[in-house]
Amino acid sequence: xxxxxxxxxxxxxxxxxxxxxxxxxxxxxxxxxxxxxxxxxxxxxxxxxxxxxxxxxxxxxxxxxxxxxxxxxxxxxxxxxxxxxxxxxxxxxxxxxxxxxxxxxxxxxxxxxxxxxxxxxxxxxxxxxxxxxxxxxxxxxxxxxxxxxxxxxxxxxxxxxxxxxxxxxxxxxxxxxxxxxxxxxxxxxxxxxxxxxxxxxxxxxxxxxxxxxxxxxxxxxxxxxxxxxxxxxxxxxxxxxxxxxxxxxxxxxxxxxxxxxxxxxxxxxxxxxxxxxxxxxxxxxxxxxxxxxxxxxxxxxxxxxxxxxxxxxxxxxxxxxxxxxxxxxxxxxxxxxxxxxxxxxxxxxxxxxxxxxxxxxxxxxxxxxxxxxxxxxxxxxxxxxxxxxxxxxxxxxxxxxxxxxxxxxxxxxxxxxxxxxxxxxxxxxxxxxxxxxxxxxxxxxxxxxxxxxxxxxxxxxxxxxxxx
Numbered sequence: 001x002x003x004x005x006x007x008x009x010x011x012x013x014x015x016x017x018x019x020x021x022x023x024x025x026x027x028x029x030x031x032x033x034x035x036x037x038x039x040x041x042x043x044x045x046x047x048x049x050x051x052x053x054x055x056x057x058x059x060x061x062x063x064x065x066x067x068x069x070x071x072x073x074x075x076x077x078x079x080x081x082x083x084x085x086x087x088x089x090x091x092x093x094x095x096x097x098x099x100x101x102x103x104x105x106x107x108x109x110x111x112x113x114x115x116x117x118x119x120x121x122x123x124x125x126x127x128x129x130x131x132x133x134x135x136x137x138x139x140x141x142x143x144x145x146x147x148x149x150x151x152x153x154x155x156x157x158x159x160x161x162x163x164x165x166x167x168x169x170x171x172x173x174x175x176x177x178x179x180x181x182x183x184x185x186x187x188x189x190x191x192x193x194x195x196x197x198x199x200x201x202x203x204x205x206x207x208x209x210x211x212x213x214x215x216x217x218x219x220x221x222x223x224x225x226x227x228x229x230x231x232x233x234x235x236x237x238x239x240x241x242x243x244x245x246x247x248x249x250x251x252x253x254x255x256x257x258x259x260x261x262x263x264x265x266x267x268x269x270x271x272x273x274x275x276x277x278x279x280x281x282x283x284x285x286x287x288x289x290x291x292x293x294x295x296x297x298x299x300x301x302x303x304x305x306x307x308x309x310x311x312x313x314x315x316x317x318x319x320x321x322x323x324x325x326x327x328x329x330x331x332x333x334x335x336x337x338x339x340x341x342x343x344x345x346x347x348x349x350x351x352x353x354x355x356x357x358x359x360x361x362x363x364x365x366x367x368x369x370x371x372x373x374x375x376x377x378x379x380x381x382x383x384x385x386x387x388x389x390x391x392x393x394x395x396x397x398x399x400x401x402x403x404x405x406x407x408x409x410x411x412x413x414x415x416x417x418x419x420x421x422x423x424x425x426x427x428x429x430x431x432x433x434x435x436x437x438x439x440x441x442x443x444x445x446x447x448x449x450x451x452x453x454x455x456x457x458x459x460x461x462x463x464x465x466x467x468x
Contacts, residue, residue: 005164005191010076010310010349011301019167019191027200030188034130034157035205037185042127042155044183046104049153050097055180057093060172061086067141067172069302074166075137076309076349077264078301088429089141092447093149095431100153103449104456120463125456127155128231129207132200134221135170136212137163137312138267144169146435146446147210147233152187154455156207160189161200165312167191198224206230208455212269215369215395215440231454233444236437237369238269238397241390242426243412244285245383246278248402252424254288260400260427262296262353265311266320266373269441270398270420270427274359274366275377276386282379289377290335290355298341298352308341310349311372317351320372323365324354327376330363332356361392369395383408387415396438400426419445 002021009016022030041049060067068082077085107123133147140162151158162170170189177187192200201209201224210233211221218234225232242260244253260272277285301309311317328334334354338344341352351373359366359376366376380386390399400422401409413421419436422428429435429447436445444454 002193005167007074007165007167008313009073010312011073013314013348016073017168022190022192022196024196024199027190027192027196028203030159030190031130031132031200031203031205033185034159034188037183038127038129038157041152041157041183041186044155046101046153046155049155050100052180052182053093053097053149053153056176056182057090057097059179060176061090063172063176070168070172071140071166072301072309074168075140075312076301078303078306078309080304080307081263085139085141089145092142092145092429092431096149096153096447096451099449100150100452103452104154118464118466120461120465122461124459124461125154125452126459128455128457129156130205131156131158131208131210131455132206133158133160134197134209134211134213135160135162137165138264138269140166140169141172142429143212143235144173146212146451148173148187150446150451151208151210151455154452156455157185158187159200159206160187161192161197162189164191164193197221201225202228209233210446211235218442231444233446233454234442235269235435235444235446236397236440236442237371237395238271238437238441239273239367239369239393239395240270240398240400240418240426241393242272242275242400242402243380243383243386243390244275244277244281245401245403245405245408246280247404248278248281249404249424250281250285250288253402254285254292256424256426257400257402258289258292261375262293262308262373263427265309265351266353266375267312267316267371268427270429271371272375272400272426273370275375276380276389277377278386279379279381282377286335286355286357286377293336293353293355294340296341296353298343298350308353308373311351312349314347314349317349317372318347320351320370320374321346323363323368323370323372324356324374327356327359327363327365330360332359332363332365332376361389367393383412387412391415391417394440397441398422398426400424
């Protein structure tokens with residue numbers, strides 16, 4: 001087992017930083033501190049917890065330029081876009097703080113009919129304890145903030161394990177919390193190997209696990225938690241579809257769907273991976289979509305002119321190349337000549353965007369999560385065919401419908417097996433709405449007032465206040 005974490009930057013394939021991995025003894029010590037800190041933190045008034053979280057946000061955002069550059073260096077997103085993750089982080093954190101009082105308020109049921117004595121009855125939301133958050137690299141701060149901030153606001157303590165590709169993100173959290181004055185032990189982080197994760201999950205101090213990542217990783221987390229009565233939240237993969245109806249605003253649909261497919265080099269759980277287009281507008285849509293895709297500039301992500309950076313690792317890019325090759329061998333046609341993107345080279349993380357037509361559901365690119373800058377486009381003859389194909393997936397994270405008739409869009413959305421349905425937009429996370437998935441896209445939810453549910457447990461109070 002490796003003793004040192006080494007981050008290789010996808011920008012130049014050179015070592016960026018190293019960190020020691022925590023041992024099992026280190027993990028135990030961190031989780032014991034978390035359990036001890038929880039005894040005190042849970043008693044801190046909510047108003048004070050909110051104040052400290054908002055101070056943390058201020059401290060973090062003050063270093064946004066350095067944070068943005070580090071994101072680019074660690075995972076390859078173009079520098080022109082990484083500041084947007086800091087803005088999204090701030091939006092989600094401040095929204096959670098704003099709704100915490102109402103989301104965590106006591107619930108008082110209606111007066112009991114025929115009660116023999118005057119009763120005071122209510123349900124209080126109690127924190128569950130130390131929360132272990134296992135975050136992914138593709139949006140390291142957005143993924144982390146979804147769990148970290150609500151957990152702390154609810155009165156839990158947090159241990160964050162960031163992806164080995166983005167360890168600086170956990171350290172930035174810790175620095176900002178320390179600067180904000182958060183009590184010791186309330187937030188901690190661990191740099192640990194994948195092999196050590198089950199040890200952290202099985203530790204008796206761990207009360208809840210929040211995981212974001214692949215379906216395979218989710219299965220491993222669930223297996224590690226088996227035998228313990230703790231909650232596990234799983235935000236897993238997606239194979240997110242879009243349906244463009246004949247009455248759609250094509251200019252708007254093309255612009256949004258190209259961005260939804262290729263932003264972050266396609267490395268988004270809710271990115272667009274397959275598109276179904278009404279036959280009446282199919283040719284026009286494909287022509288416009290491909291023309292816009294060819295306008296990306298692939299290159300060094302630290303160059304502010306670059307709009308498409310490298311994928312996170314060469315092996316990830318090779319997996320996408322394999323999906324494309326499988327489709328081509330089965331009769332698909334690629335509409336983007338890789339020669340238009342000189343930086344795209346086999347064996348490197350740099351990969352040109354690709355638009356595939358003549359695709360079908362026998363191809364990996366239309367069934368498996370590709371997680372890269374490629375999208376398949378199919379012609380459909382009706383809403384019914386589009387719904388059938390959109391649901392023909394083991395995943396169910398998001399789906400989008402493009403139509404001028406939003407009432408029809410909602411009716412189609414009712415038939416889709418997903419956690420989120422978009423109409424005339426895509427690849428967006430609203431902090432006021434529950435972020436959740438169906439089927440192999442996971443279970444549980446983050447964000448919105450419902451994001452607090454798994455981080456608390458209901459405790460009922462039934463008090464006879466009549467004469468004794």
